[in-house]
Amino acid sequence: MAPWPQLLLLLGLLPAAAPASSKPRAAGAQAWELASPELREPVRFALEMYNRGRAAGTRAALEAVRGRVRRAGRGSLYSLKATLVEPPCNDPTVCQLPVSKKTLLCSFEVLDELGKHMLLRRDCGPVDTKSTDDKNETFSSFLPLLNKDPLPQDFSVKMASIFKDFVTTYNRTYDSKEASWRMSVFASNMVRAQKIQALDRGTAQYGVTKFSDLTEEEFRTVYLNPLLKDAPGRSRRLAQPGTSAPPPQWDWRNKGAVTDVKDQGMCGSCWAFSVTGNVEGQWFLRRGTLLSLSEQELLDCDKTDKACLGGLPSNAYSAIRNLGGLETEDDYSYRGRLQTCSFSAEKAKVYINDSVELSKNEQKLAAWLAKNGPISVAINAFGMQFYRHGISHPLRPLCSPWLIDHAVLLVGYGNRSATPFWAIKNSWGTDWGEEGYYYLHRGSGACGVNIMASSAVID
Structure with a gap:
């Protein structure tokens, strides 16, 4: 190899080596x-x-x-x-x-x-x-031991070519040492994505994404939300389940209740995006107007949660009530970092009266969604670092429902070639997944999708 x-x-990803400096090294500067x-x-x-x-x-x-x-x-x-x-x-x-x-x-x-x-x-x-x-x-010492099988002799040549395409597609810039390290991480991730692919029981395709040059630890640290698995948050009343069977399919995107996909950036603020997405849908259904609401207000002003270090939807609902509402994205724009709270009650365009916990039965969840709007949920993000498209259905031991670490928004459900799915709005931008959406198997409790479902209540 x-x-x-x-x-x-050789592929033009590293600059030519600079001549060695003859300048003596100062003591202690090594x-x-x-x-x-x-x-x-x-x-x-x-x-x-x-x-x-x-x-x-x-x-x-x-x-x-x-x-x-x-x-x-x-x-x-x-x-x-x-x-x-x-x-x-x-x-x-x-x-x-x-x-x-x-x-x-x-x-x-x-x-x-x-x-x-x-x-x-x-x-x-x-x-x-x-x-x-x-x-x-050596650079090989950085590679996680994800695959003990021998690799093809031309593996490094092919991988370097794929990595070059990745760098061009996602406009990455590295210095020489960083490029070598990132390529080793990228190659290791491609092996890992192949193993996830082989074990998936759905139709999902895994491979190169904009997160492919990150180690698993970096990805979890920056983009996920570890607080979700550690605490239940504030207690809420259980919503009354509907008595009628859900329609065979439903999609709130086609009915004007869902704003465009947003991007949380390098900030573990998924909890805020999940909640604002839910409130956006609730306000649309109750008032007939779709407004893009401010996640930054929650990062700055929700003192119970931890901004970019994670939070819980239940706490966010309480913060909205205590503050007196949410401003719009235009009035309180997203920065992706903790700032001083600058909420203005005069600028608040939306309020909520309460929040409720929803049933863990997926049939009842579907019925509630079709009648009442998009739902805030939390899931185990296993495999999502490399998800490209299709319906994801990981093995339960790999995607435990008790290790949820990412908050998202259920916007619909249906079937593709007899495979039932949830349509999930994510907050990693439109250049991830299916134009920013994730499709997860429905009816099996996949990745804990039914564990922490909730909604705001607007009278």
């Missing part, structure tokens, strides 16, 4: 020269957070660091791999025996929004310093 950097260079200058602030912040609460003389020092950055809008996510050295412990009041210095390998995820840093992940463990020498580490 040809080396990744050589293939990337750690920073392993990373680009723009990583200095996030690395300083990560080290500061690691040492928080430690007494002088016990704080770890930075020995070496490398990093990668992914940008979207005004935010940047830094993935850092750092070697830290903790000082030896020779204090007899603390240590029974003298302890030599300890070397740790740490992985940090730092989010930077307009200069404000937030530590999303810290994972440190002892390491053999010999194995962390940057010059000896």
Whole structure:
């Protein structure tokens, strides 16, 4: 298999190597020269957070660091791999025996929004310093062990060509080290997408998407909502189920109750988009006007939820009631980051009176949707990183209903070639899925779609 950097260079994805600098290295500068200058602030912040609460003389020092950055809008996510050295412990009041210095390998995820840093992940463990020498580490060591089967000899050549198309399609820009890393992640993801494809029982197709250069951890950290699986949120009354059978198919998009697909960007704000989508539909059905409502208002003013770090629809409904309504997207536009709350009651165009929890029976959910409008739900996003089109139906152990991590909007249901589906409006833009929509098997409780269904109530 040809080396990744050589293939990337041949395909025009890497710049030609610059001549080596003859400038002598300043003492103590090695750690920073392993990373680009723009990583200095996030690395300083990560080290500061690691040492928080430690007494002088016990704080770890930075020995070496490398990093990668992914940008979207005004935010940047830094993935850092750092070697830290903790000082030896020779204090007899603390240590029974003298302890030599300890070397740790740490992985940090730092989010930077307009200069404000937030530590999303810290994972440190002892390491053999010999194995962390940057010059000896190969790109294959970064590949997750997703497929133990031998790969074809021309695998790297084909993958480099596909990766080049991906870079062009999604307008990616990388420096040389980042391009090599992202290609290794991309290749690993394509193997993983093939395995998801082989195990899917529906008609879905998985493959290259705009998220294909992200590790699974990066994708979950930035785009999903871990709070959904940890807490039920505020208790709500159960809506009265309908008594009539649902129509064989229904789609609120064809009836004017659904706004265009939106894009949450690099922010775990799916909970806000799910709720505003539901309220948009409820207002349309009760007042006859479709308004695109402000998710940013919820990010800024809902103090129970955690903005880009996740939230719960039940809390969002309560926030809307307590605030006195929602402004429109035009009046309170989306920024994809936490700001100071600037809600104005005079500008509120929509209000809600209450919210209700809906039945976990999918037949009753379909009947409620057809009569009352789009429904806020939460699902396990397994496989959605690579979803392209078709009806997704993962095996239940792979897509547990008890591990939901993404809030979306049910807008309709029906059948394709005798396969029942839910039509789901997502919030990752129209360049994902079927023009921004996801289709999930209906009637099997797939990925927990029936676990957390809810709606606002407008009198």
